Amino acid sequence: MSTAKSAVDRVVERTADLLIAWRKGLLALFVLLTLALGYSATHTQLDPGFNKQIPVRNEFMVNFLNFSQYFTGANRFLVSVKWKGEGDIYNREYLDTLNKVTGDVFFINGVSRASVTSLFTANVRYIEITEEGFFGDVVVPPRFTGSGEDLAQVRSNIARSGQIGRLVANDLKSSMVRADLQDLDPQTGKPVSYAEVAKRLEDIRAKYSNDDIEINIVGFAKLVGDVIEGLTTVISFFVIAFVITGLMLWLYSSSWRLTLVALVVALLPVVWLLGLLPLLGLGIDPMSILVPFLIFSIGVSHAVQMTNAWKQDVLAGSPSVQAAHSAFCKIFIPGSLALLMNALGFGVIMLIDIPIVHELGVTACIGVMLMIITNKLMLPIILSYLKLEPRALAQGLKAAGGKHALWWRLSALAEPKPALAVFVISLLLLGVGAYKARDLAVGDIGVGAPELRADSRYNQDNQKIINSYSIGLDVMSVFVQVKGIEEGCLAPQVMRAIESFDFQMRSVPGVQSVQSVAGMGKNVIAGNNEGNPRWSAIPGSERGLSQGARAYMPDDGLVTEGCQRMQILVFLTDHEGATVSHVVKETQRIIAGLQTPEVQFLMAGGNVGVMAASNEAVKQAEVVMLAALFGSVA
Template identity: 40%
Template sequence: MPGTQHGEGFPALNRLADLLGRWLIARRTILLLVFAGLTLALGYFATQVTFDAGFEKSIPGGHDYMKVYRQYAPIFGGANSVTVVLHRKTGDIFEPEFMRALERLTRTVYSIPGVDQGSIGSLFAPTAIFVTVNEEGFTGGRIVPATFKPRPDDIATVRQNLLKSGEIGRLVSTDLHGALVRFELVEVNPITHQRVDYLEIGKRLEALRTEFQNDDLDVQIIGFAKFITDVIDGARVVFLFFGVAFIITAILLYFFCGSAVITIIALLVALDAVVWQLGIIHLAGYGIDPLSILVPFLIFSIGVSHAVQMTNAWRLAMVGGATPAVAALEAFRRLFIPGTTALLANAVGFAVIMLIDIPIIHELGISASIGVAVMIITNKFLLPALLSFLRMSPAQLRKSRVRAERWDNHSIWKVVSACADRRRAIPILLIGFIILGLGVLARNQLIVGDAGAGAPELRPTARYNLDIASIVANFNVGIDEFTVIAELTGDCNNFDSMYALDRYAVALESLPSVKSVDSLARQVRVRNIGNSEGNPRFNEIPRDPSAIGGAMRNMELNQKYFNRECTAIPVRVFTVDHRASTLAEIIEATKRFEKENQGMPVKLRLAAGNAGVMAATNEAVEAARDRMLLTLYVAVTVLCFVTFLSWRITACIVIPLIFVSQFAEAVMAWLGIGLKVSTLPVVALGAGVGVDYGIYLFARTQAAMAQGLALRDAFLRGLQQAGTAVVFTALTMTVGVATWVFSPLKLQADMGLLLAYMFFLNMLGAILILPALASWLVRPSATPALPK
């Protein structure tokens, strides 16, 4: 049997690989039937997998901010809101047709499933009121009277009421050319306990645009429900680019192996892992979140990488004169231990992201780990079983022998193997450590959260982001609301409490990232002017508790300025965007204000609102970021040590991984990509793929050293046996994902760039930095001799 020295340093593991390989070949027919049955069954369940979007899944439930959010959301409103704007292209809103359209839109919103009807804000909602003062005292009512008809005199009344209401910039645009309808969604029906269907809501929202948009009216829609359905729409194009990457992979794989049958088998086995993954996650009760749509392709990429190694090892054994079954056994024995170690490292890479306490990340980690785990079965058992039945004609063998001679014994490997020479290793290691230093410095610039305005998952020119820009420009409230709950130790008509909240609002409004601040204290100031015959000198908090109480007269609970006991008051901060720096600035200003006013009778509790949820998510990711990487490094180190029984070899494999993973965060910072839920899988994958390349190369290098070869010669042998497959896989995957930069979904374009970097640089780390480290660390004693 050719190449019988297949072990890699741990006799017990080698014996296990030998026993499993013989068992596999002896029962390959039965196993293939079992695999076929499993594929059909899981394939059926895979077809039932659906998109499973959810706002609540993105909330870090254990975070202190979210405890405040859940406590007060039933009283002051949640963060899962939708805003629909009708904006006239010419003219103002005080026109019969516009009023009819706004009234009809408001009524239509009431019929959308999942809408919290008490949360609807509109000129035609009962919560839209005005208060004014005349010689008899306070007077007021609904901005749009219940008896309203779109007649000139009624419209004139609405104009007068609106000017008295303070709703310009809130319900009506500052230029009076548009008005909005805002409402919140209840994700789980409290009666039926069914979750809201975001796809259905997205269709209903888009139907609103179709119904109301015309030559005079423009319709703008924003909110999580619209955002996530736009991502799902973009995902259809994602599949097209996946197809392009698949075709590129197939063409290059055929060019590499020279056999259509081997190409098809390798691709089908890689796809089989994805089918199994999707089927299992459906049986486990999960779906695919639109923000983790790239995970199945990552699983496919890993599958192709391992399939290329297995088919290449089988091909080399066939060229050496082995029968198909013996070649399959030899390939299994050579690759089972290093391949399984690499896949376990991949699984760890995905699993460690579950250290972040966010349900959607837990689901993502579970889904990806399942995909990698089933690959141990599909790649290490199914693929060799299939190859054992595959025969090569004499012409194909001659062709493969020529390819092996041309590629596997290419002179380039002699040049690359020089990296294992100590003298030549020095400049390589210097460059490597410079890259590491740059990565460590630049990773501090990596933004945890959104690095830009709008929705970074979509292109800046996407309709959703254009709608955001228009609403931010025309309304004072913005689209991002960061809510701070002020808990009072005394009565809410206490001057000290109201004055403290007023000064807090002033402090926040001085921040460049804040558009406006609204709270009960602000309403008291405005109403105090009204109580003083409109004299602007009384634009302040009155000291008399009865005057404060008078200013609060006729304020309704449904206006959500205070709770029933008036012990909690929301301070709503409307920001210009939800960049991580914006949210951090507000949090820092809040903490600074509390520190400077420790004696005030108010406790400021962070945070609610959609921006508060984002801030909590950012902090949860930031808190687990370093712990996640450290756990990954430790786990991979343990796996490599168990496989190779040498801390020196382990260091040679893990250090390049650290170089690339640290520098990956620097690349993200330079590209303006924030570290968030949608980008975490790619960061985790980058670490795993780097381990794949290093483990496969050093497994063959160690086996050659155990036969008595010097390090440089042994590494040359490893390159000849596994290097071609490593380089081919990296280049193929790099080219495939590089096409994603043309995707209309910016998330896919960004991840394509990042993946291309990781695939390519991990390969360079394995063939350049690994041998350079080995030249200084690895000694013959570090590679235990094989048992006789």
């Protein structure tokens, strides 16, 4: 053991000798490298993306991606236009505003034009029964003028369209514009800029909001935009933390030179990391923006260790060069091992099969590994040129000759009896922690976006939409694959299976509402029979089901041509981890009792499907991550 240790010591000392001997050239190299990477850092871009949230190998996401060419909706945003004046939405001023908002949303770059849905789009229609049979048209007449007659017609059309609770609020005080985002901007061929989409949405809010109109907006793009907007505040807090750290370092070291060196060296791995990202073809996701700040905090800790070791040797009478040599020999091995363990800790989170987590792990690992160069190699070189101020030297010598009251009292805990008490208390805390860990929640906690404050505009908008409509942004898509049947919507066994699923899901706690082709078909069939609720059922024959043909149109987004593929939309009250987990388990239980060779239910799409898959990926990786981390460190 001693031979191996001596060999390590010799290697470290030889490295220190070379470091000091070549310090001028190495320092020049490090400075040039810093300048080059600093310039490259100016090209670092924010790189948000919805698909990075998706654990693509999860069973739910495999189904979601397979059906995404037929059904969209996971990357959706909602713009709710609320009337705050007297009466309801059936007035000229409100409907003119809604029409303009619809047009502005339609022309946002990256929006799937076909997905834009509002009272003014052609894909929202009503159906009525006349003496000649079925008659259907758009809910707002093409030549709408806002006259009393037109407003009465719109009111009647909306009531017959089945959109109350969906596009129109239950209290008739607001309606929404719904749209999906594409992955690529068709004009540029590049990924959609979420920041630009969020800005356009805010422009719409600013343009149309007044004493009578309120605009509420939710969706992933808007959430990312709000996070990006909040980066200014984050950077402000970082500046404040930087100043506080500097003051604390100065109080500890009594040297502005050591303080400045420690801060600059702690910033270097951040600059190098941001400079390397564009060279590696990477960006930084707004959701992982705290990684550079984390790297800085770790860098400060390691810089203080090295500067303190150097200072102690200087106070003992060693020249700066010799003190830097000695500090390197003392700190390099334990410091580098600590950084390697940090990198390992960030590395094991990549066991979670989610692209954004992989990206975060890679970014953090690179930043920590860079610290071995900046804090363990470059810092000793800088210290070898540093001279301690006379005042700092005098205070250091004075402190070395005395005892700090606080640390002297705490040192008593190192005695056998007090140490045993500390050990016992630690074991008790370990037991309490292990017991409470059983209640650890996977997923979001609370309503709204946890990335933002509870009172943020986004979360307030989200709550208003949930309270006003029977649907919201939290939706889970359950896909239905029909096999061996030519027309799924005309097959009683298919429609009754979907009806049963719809009925059972409505009674699940956490489910707000359900939309399915079976439910819509029953409404149309009842309407075809003078609105008699007794006819609101699934007939047992193909001929009977054909009465609901108007509900089986692909334009509604629930079926494909021929009803070979369908989706059932399950709207949740919120997306808390417990709610999502419960609804998913109940959905799986219900599906297990309905699966047949002809009708196959598959989970799950929508933003809740993505959340469920992400939560499952975290649960699956949790034990392996902890075992890998503790085992490697041990």
